[in-house]
Amino acid sequence: MAMVMGMGTVMGQVEQGWVAARMNNSTRVSLCKISRLASIAMAVILAVPYSLNAGEWKSKGSITFGEIYTDNVELDDDNKESKFISVVRPTIELEGKGRRAEMSLVGAFEFNNVGGGADSFNPRVRGDGAIELLEDFFFVEGDIYSNQTLIDPFAASGSTQLNRSDNVTTTYDYSVSPYLVHRFARFAELQVRYTYDDQINKGDELSDSVQRMSVVTLNSGPDFGPLSWTLRADHQKTEFDGDGFMNQDGDNERSTASIKVGYELSRKWQVNSTVGQEWNNFQTFDDDDTDGTFWDVGAIWSPNGRTTFDVGYGKHFFGDTPRFKFTHTTRRTSLTVNYSRSVTDTRSERRAASLFPTEDPFGDLIDPITGEPLFLTDNLTFRDQGVFVNELFDASLTLKGKRSDLTFFVRESKQLREDIDSDAKFTSTGIRFNRKLSSKISVTSRLSLDERENRTSSESEITRFYLSLDRQLGPRTTVTLGYSFSDRDADGFGRDYKENRLNLGLTIDF
Template identity: 30%
Template sequence: MDMATATGPMAAERALVGPGTAAVAAALLASPAHALDWSFTPTLSDSLTFTDNVELAPPGEEDWELINVISPGFNVTGDSARTTVNASYRLRALTHLRESDRDRLNHVFSGSLNSELIGENLFIDASARYSQEVLSLFGPIGLDDTSDTGNVEDVGTVSVSPYLVNRFGSFAESTLRYRHSRVYRDFSEDNYSNSASWNLDSGSRFGRLSWGLDAQAQRVTGVDRDPATFRSASASVGYELTRKLRVTASGGYEDNDYESDRADLSGEFWTVGATYAPNRRTSVSATYGERYISETKSFSITHRRRSAQLSASYSESISSSELSVFEGFEEGDGFVICLPDDPFCAPGQIIRRTIIPVFEPVNEFSYTRRGTGTLTIFGTRNTLTFNAFQVRRDFEVSEEETTQTGGSVSWTWKLGPVTSFNSTASYSRNESELSEREDDLYSFTAGFNRSIGQDINASLRYRHVRRDSNEPAGEYRENAITLTVSASF
C-alpha cells in the first residue's frame, strides 16, 4: 500500500538542527560535566475512528470513512546538574478503509535543551517543534488529524540561543543573548530570524528601587518580501511603594522597517504600570503607554487557591505568522501531544487546543490584540475549566481585519481509581472584514478513559463538529467516534 507522507516537499530532516550544531550538542552531552541521567519511555497507540464526514465537506457532499491510526513514539528526559533535555515524538500512520489515497504519515515532535556551558556565565537554550497546523481560519478545521481537510501544512521550527550572564556583585546583572530561529513550511519558502539583545538589571543593593537598560535588534526574513528589522533601546525604573504594590515606568526609542502603509514606523515610546500582589496567591499587573502604532495597554491577573486557579491577560503587538512561531506559541495553541497527566485527553492522542494559530501565508504584518482568560475549579473527583479568548489582527497593507472570539468549557470526572469521564464544549466565531465572511464553529467531545494495568490505557470518545457560515460552501457537520488503546513501556 502506498502511503503519502505529510511532509510533502519539506523533507523531515529540514526541521532538525544542522550537522554542525548536532555535533556540538553531542560533544556537550558526552562531556563528564554534563553526564545526564536519562529516562526513555517508548510509547505505542492504536486507534480506530469512524467519521461520517472525513473531509468536512458541505451538507450533501459528506463522505464517511473508517480510519486506523497506529502511533509509535517516545518520551525522553535527561537531567544533570547543568543540563536538562526533554523531547516527545509521535509517528502517526493513518490508513483509510474506503480511500487509500487519503493514507498519510504525520510527525509530531517537541523538544528542548537547556544547558550551563561555562560556570554560571555561559548558557544555551535550544528547542525544536514539528506539527501540522491550520492554514486558514476560513477553511475546514478539524479537531484532530483524522480530518482530511487539505487545510493544514507541516510546520517545523528550530531555535538556538546562547547567552552570556555577568553578575556585578549586588550592583547589577547583565545578559547578552543571541537567537537564531528558522521556520520550515510545506507551501512556502523557509523563514528565519536573527536577533540579539542586551539588558542590564539592578541588583539587591538598591533595595526597593529597581532600574534597567535594554537594547534589542531583530531581522526577520519572510516570504516574497524584503527583510523586516526591529530595533529598540530603552530604560526602565521601578519602585516598591509597599510590600504589596510596585510601580514602574519605561521609555525609549524604536527604529523599525517592514512593509506597511503607516507613514511612520519609528519613534519614541513610553509605558507606566503597576503590580499589586496582596498575597502570595494573587498578582495583578497593568501597563499603559504610547508607541508609533497607537496607545498600548496590557493586563494580567493570576489567582491561585487550593480549589481554584484564575488567570487572564491582554496584550498588543506587531506580529506575523512567522513572528508568532519565532516567539513561541501561547499556552493552549495548536495541536499538542496528550501526556499521561492530562485529564482532558487520552495519553498519546493528538488534539487541538482552544485557540487556533493561523499559518495562512499572508505576506504582511498585523497589529494583533489578544485577550485570554482561564478559570479552573478543582474538586475531590471533578475538574472544571472555563476558557475565553479574543484575537484580533489588523493587517498593515491589505487593510484586512480578522477576529477570532470564543471559549470552551471542559469537565473531567474521576469515576474511580482507574476510570474517568471527560468532555469539552467549545465555540469560536471567526470574522473577516475584507471578505465579509463570518463563521461560527461549534464542537463537543465526550469520552471515557480507563487504565488497564499500570502502563496501558483505553479510551472511547465521541465528537461532534459543526460550522455555520454566511458562505454556504463553508458549512459542514461531522460526527465521529474513536476507540484508542495506548501503552508505554
C-alpha cells in the same frame, strides 16, 4: 488483529506518501529543510546528554493504536464520504538535569492512512535544552518544535488533522541561542545574546522564514536593594523565502533601545516604567511612520500569595498598549484573566502554541501526553505572512472537586494588519469537564464555539462537542472510547458541514 492490520495499512500509506513526495519539487525542498532540522535536533539531543552523564534522568514512553470512524472525511455536506482511519502514535517524554546542562523533550509521532492527499505522518514535538560551556560566562540554549497548523483559518477544517480538507500543514521550528554573561560584582549583570530561529512549513502553502535576533541587556544587581533597572538594546530581522499566498513581502526589521526602572514599595506593591526608542522597517498599508518613542507605566499588587494584579498602560507607534493580568488561586478555584495589545507577525503566532501542558491551573503536575486525539491548537492567524497588531483577551475559570474539575474558558484575538488593509477576529469559548468515576475509569468532555471573522472574505461558526471514556485495563494499559460532533456554519468563502466521529484507542505505556 484489526489494529495490527491497521498498522500495516498505515505504514503502507506512509511509504506511498514518500514516493509521491519525490515527484514534487517543492515538497523535495521542504523535505531537505526538514531533514536538516532533524539533523540539528539529533546533534543537540546527543550533545546535551554528554554533559548530563552525572545528572538525573527521567524517561517515559507509550504507543497508541487507534481506529477512527468518520461519516464525513471530506468535511463537505455536498460530498459526504465515510471512512475508517487507522492510527499508530508512539510518544516519548525525556527529561535530564545535571550541574551544567539540562534538557527536556516531549513528542507524539502520529502515522495514519487518511489518504486523499492528507499527510500520513503528523509529528507534534516540543524540546528545549541549555548547556553551560564556560562556567558562569558562556551558555547555549536551543529548542525544537513541530505542530500541525491551519493553512487558511477561514476555510473548512476539523478538530484534528485527520481529514481530507487539505487545510493543514506541519510547521517545524528550531532555534539556537548562545549568550555571554558577565557580573560586575553586586552592581550589575551584563548579558549579550544572539538567537537564530528557522521556521519550515511542509509543502509550499506557507512560506519558510528565518529570524535573527541580537539582544544586549544590563540589569541592576543586589546593591540597589528595592530599586531595579534594565538597559536594553535589541535588533530583530525576519526574512521569508517567498512572497506567499498573497504575493505579500513579509520581511521585517525591528530595533529598540530602552530603559526600565522598577521599585518595590513593599512586599505587596511594585511600580515600574519603561521608556525607549524604536525603529521599524516593514511594508505598511497607509505609509504610517513606524519609528518613534514608546513608553509604559505599570504596577503589580500581590495582596497575598494566591492573588496577583499586574496592570499597565503605554504607547507605541501603532497606538495605545494597555495590559492587564490577574491570577487568583485557592485550593478549589483558579481564575486567570489576561489582556494585551502588541505588535507581532504571523510566523511568531504560529510558533506560540502551547503543545504539551505539564501543569494544571493549580500548579499540580499532569501527564502531558494521553491517549486522547491530537487536537489542533487555537493560535490562528492569517494565511500569508505579515505584521499585525494583536489585541488578545484570554480568561479561564477552573473549579476543582474531589473527583471532578470544571473549566470555563474564552479566548479572543483581534488582528489588525499593518502591511495590508485587512483584519480578522478569532473567538473561542467553551467548557471542559473531567470526572474520575472510579480508580480505573474517567470521563472527559468538552463543548466549544469557535467564531472566525474576516472583513474581506467570510464569517464562520463552528460548534464542537467531544466526549470520551478512559478505562485502565492494567498498570500500563488504557483503552479510550470517544465521540465527537462538529457543525460548521459559514457565510461567504468556505463550506458548511456536519461530522460525527467515533474513536477507539489502546495505549500501552513503557
